[in-house]
Amino acid sequence: MLEINFTSEQLEILNKLDSDINSGELVKLFKKSELESDELVKLLKASNALYRGGLPVISDDQYDLYISMLRSINHLHPYLNRVEPEALAEAKTxxxxxxxxxxxxxxxxxxxxxxxxxxxxxxxxxxxxxxxxxxxxxxxxxxxxxxxxxxxxxxxxxxxxxxxxxxxxxxxxxxxxxxxxxxxxxxxxxxxxxxxxxxxxxxxxxxxxxxxxxxxxxxxxxxxxxxxxxxxxxxxxxxxxxxxxxxxxxxxxxxxxxxxxxxxxxxxxxxxxxxxxxxxxxxxxxxxxxxxxxxxxxKVNEESAEVEVKSIIPQTSRTGRISPVAELVPTKLSGATISRVTVHHYNMVKTKKIGPGAVVQLVRSGLVIPKIEGVIKEAKPQLPDSCPSCGSHLLWESDHLICPNKSDCPAQTENTLIHFFKTLGNNDGFGPKVIERLSNFGKKHIHEIYDIKVDQFVSYGFGDKTSQNLFDQLQASKEIQVEDWRFLSAFGVSRLGGGNCEKLLQHHSIVELFDLTAEEIVKIDGFAQISAEAIVEGLANVKEEFFKVYELGFNLAITPKESERENSDSPIAGAVVVFTGSMQQGSRGDMEKYAKSLGAKVAKSVTGKTTYLITGEKVGETKINAAKDKGVTVLSEQEYLDLLQGS
Known part of the structure; x- marks a missing residue:
C-alpha cells in the first residue's frame, strides 16, 4: 500500500494521458493491495509516463512488482507484450x-x-x-x-x-x-x-x-x-x-x-x-x-524477512478458485510495506500448516511479487468451510479449493457471462466491457441477457444503433449453428472443457448428462473418479440455468455417438489424426471439425497412437521425421483429401 501525493508537474503529465486515468482514482489504486488487471494497467501507464517524464512516482522495484502482478493474472495481457512508451508527452512521431x-x-x-x-x-x-x-x-x-x-x-x-x-x-x-x-x-x-x-x-x-x-x-x-x-x-x-x-x-x-x-x-x-x-x-x-x-x-535483488501471520483470508476469484491471502503483521521489504501476500494455494496452507500465529519467511526475489519461501513456525491451518462469496460447498481440484457454483456465485457471475459468449464464439458484441455494464445493471445470468429488449439496452446507456446491434446479435447467436459440446462447455463447469464435453456427448445426449452418476461417467474412457464427482456436482449447480438457456432454442449441431462413428464407412472412422501447418482447403479448425464428423478422433499432438499426421504448408522435416519414427503415416493435405475421396 502506497501513500501518493502528486505534484503539480506530475499532474500536468497525467492530464495528457488516457481520459479514463485520473489522479484521484490513481491515489486510491496505489493504496490497494489487491488489484484487477485493468487497475494495474492504469497504474503502470501512469507510472511509466511519469518515469519517462523525469518525475517518477514509484521506484523501479514497485513498477516491476506491478508488472509481475499483472503477469500472474494474465501473462498474455497486451500491456505485457508491447514496448513501454519512451515518449515525450506531446510531439510528432x-x-x-x-x-x-x-x-x-x-x-x-x-x-x-x-x-x-x-x-x-x-x-x-x-x-x-x-x-x-x-x-x-x-x-x-x-x-x-x-x-x-x-x-x-x-x-x-x-x-x-x-x-x-x-x-x-x-x-x-x-x-x-x-x-x-x-x-x-x-x-x-x-x-x-x-x-x-x-x-x-x-x-x-x-x-x-x-x-x-x-x-x-x-x-x-x-x-x-x-x-x-x-x-x-x-x-x-x-x-x-x-x-x-x-x-x-x-x-x-x-x-x-x-x-x-x-x-x-x-x-x-x-x-x-x-x-x-x-x-x-x-x-x-x-x-x-x-x-x-x-x-x-x-536483474538482481533479494530481500527476506520473518513475518507473523495474522489470518488467512479466502477470496473467490472470477474463475471460482479460492485464493488464500495471508494477512501479515505489516513489514517493510524492498522499500514497500507488505501487509498481505497471496499463498500459492490451499494445499500449501494445509500441508505447511499456515494459520494465525504462524511465522513465515517472506521473500522478494528479483523485484517481483513477495512470496512465502518457507514456514519458520507452524500453526493450525486455517481452511474455509464454504465459498466466501456465495456460501457453497467447496471442492478440492488438485491443490486448489474451487467453488462449483458458476451461475449464482456473485464473484463468478460476471466471468460466467464473459466465458459463455467467448466460448460460444458466434457473437462479437458481448465482450467484457458490455458484460461489465450489464452486470452493473443487475444482469447476472445468461438467460437474463437474452431477455433484454432494444429499449432496455438504450436505458442502460447504449446508443440506439448499438442497442439494435446487440439485440440482433443475441438473436443471431441462437440461429447460427454451434456444436453441442461447445454450447455445454460455455457454461464453465469445472472439469468440462471442450474435449471432455465432446467425450461425454459421444455417449449421451446433452440433456441426459444432468442425470448421470459419477459411476456412469467413470465408465467412459478418460474420466477418473474425482473428475466424475466434480462434473456431477458442477452440472447440478448449473442445471437450472442451463435449461433456461437451452430452451431458448439454440441451433445445436449434435455430436455423433461413438457407436455411429465406429459404424461409419469413412476411411478415417476410428483413426486418430493430427493436423499441422497451414491448410489450403480451409482453416485447420474446419478441417478438424470435418474429420470428427467422419468418425475420426482429432488430437493436437503426435503420439504412438496417432494414425495420420496431415501436413499443410511450412512444416519442418524434424516434425515429419519424428512422426514417421513413431510409425505414424504422414499425408500431405492433397493425399489426405484423396484418401477421403477414395482415390
Missing amino acids: VELPQRMLSTEKAYSKEDIEKWLKRILKAAQEINIPEQEIELRVTPKLDGYAAFDDGTTLYTRGDGYRGQDITRAFERGLKVAQNGKRGLGPGEIVIKKSYFDKELSNIFENSRNIQAAIIAEKKVDENVQKAIDDGACVFYPFALIENKTAHFSEIIDNFESIVEEMWNAVDFDIDGVILETTHAVLKEYMGATRKNHRWQIAF
Whole structure:
C-alpha cells in the first residue's frame, strides 16, 4: 500500500494521458493491495509516463512488482507484450530507422540457464556448433533509451515510432567514449559521481536530468552545465564495456562476471544484458513484438524477512478458485510495506500448516511479487468451510479449493457471462466491457441477457444503433449453428472443457448428462473418479440455468455417438489424426471439425497412437521425421483429401 501525493508537474503529465486515468482514482489504486488487471494497467501507464517524464512516482522495484502482478493474472495481457512508451508527452512521431525493443528479464541464474537452453536448441536447429556460441555481457544502463542514425537522434517511442530529439546534440550532448555519431541504439545517461557531487542536492534523481536534456523547453542551467562538463552523454550500446566469452565460461563464472559488469561504468545500472553474438543465430531467433529472443537482462535483488501471520483470508476469484491471502503483521521489504501476500494455494496452507500465529519467511526475489519461501513456525491451518462469496460447498481440484457454483456465485457471475459468449464464439458484441455494464445493471445470468429488449439496452446507456446491434446479435447467436459440446462447455463447469464435453456427448445426449452418476461417467474412457464427482456436482449447480438457456432454442449441431462413428464407412472412422501447418482447403479448425464428423478422433499432438499426421504448408522435416519414427503415416493435405475421396 502506497501513500501518493502528486505534484503539480506530475499532474500536468497525467492530464495528457488516457481520459479514463485520473489522479484521484490513481491515489486510491496505489493504496490497494489487491488489484484487477485493468487497475494495474492504469497504474503502470501512469507510472511509466511519469518515469519517462523525469518525475517518477514509484521506484523501479514497485513498477516491476506491478508488472509481475499483472503477469500472474494474465501473462498474455497486451500491456505485457508491447514496448513501454519512451515518449515525450506531446510531439510528432517519426518512424525509427530500426526497431528498438524492450529486453526480456531474468531474476536468477536458473532463468538464465533456461534462456540459454532456448539459444542452444535454436543453434541445433540450424546446425550451428555449440563451440561457436559466445555470449556478450554488458551493464544494463538505467537511462533514457534513444537511437542515433548520425543525422537524427530519436526516442525509443513504442519501438517502431519515436520522436526527434536531435536538439540534445545541438545543446552539446557528447557520445560516450569519444565515439562518433551514428552508432545506433543507446542510452542518455549522467555520471553517478558527477550527480552525487554536483546535482544530488538540486534534483531528486538522475531521471529528472535525463528528461531535461531532451525537453523542448529551455534547459535548466544546472543541466546545461552537466552537458558542458561532459557528465551527460549518449552511450551507444556498441561502445559499452563488455565481457565476451563462450557461453560455458559465462555460466561457470556467472556471479563474478555479473559483479564485474555491475561495477564497470560510472553510471546508474539496473542489471546486466546477455546476448548471443552469432549473427546467423540472432537472425534465426528473431523477436517477439516486445523482446529480441537472443537477448536477456539479468536483474538482481533479494530481500527476506520473518513475518507473523495474522489470518488467512479466502477470496473467490472470477474463475471460482479460492485464493488464500495471508494477512501479515505489516513489514517493510524492498522499500514497500507488505501487509498481505497471496499463498500459492490451499494445499500449501494445509500441508505447511499456515494459520494465525504462524511465522513465515517472506521473500522478494528479483523485484517481483513477495512470496512465502518457507514456514519458520507452524500453526493450525486455517481452511474455509464454504465459498466466501456465495456460501457453497467447496471442492478440492488438485491443490486448489474451487467453488462449483458458476451461475449464482456473485464473484463468478460476471466471468460466467464473459466465458459463455467467448466460448460460444458466434457473437462479437458481448465482450467484457458490455458484460461489465450489464452486470452493473443487475444482469447476472445468461438467460437474463437474452431477455433484454432494444429499449432496455438504450436505458442502460447504449446508443440506439448499438442497442439494435446487440439485440440482433443475441438473436443471431441462437440461429447460427454451434456444436453441442461447445454450447455445454460455455457454461464453465469445472472439469468440462471442450474435449471432455465432446467425450461425454459421444455417449449421451446433452440433456441426459444432468442425470448421470459419477459411476456412469467413470465408465467412459478418460474420466477418473474425482473428475466424475466434480462434473456431477458442477452440472447440478448449473442445471437450472442451463435449461433456461437451452430452451431458448439454440441451433445445436449434435455430436455423433461413438457407436455411429465406429459404424461409419469413412476411411478415417476410428483413426486418430493430427493436423499441422497451414491448410489450403480451409482453416485447420474446419478441417478438424470435418474429420470428427467422419468418425475420426482429432488430437493436437503426435503420439504412438496417432494414425495420420496431415501436413499443410511450412512444416519442418524434424516434425515429419519424428512422426514417421513413431510409425505414424504422414499425408500431405492433397493425399489426405484423396484418401477421403477414395482415390
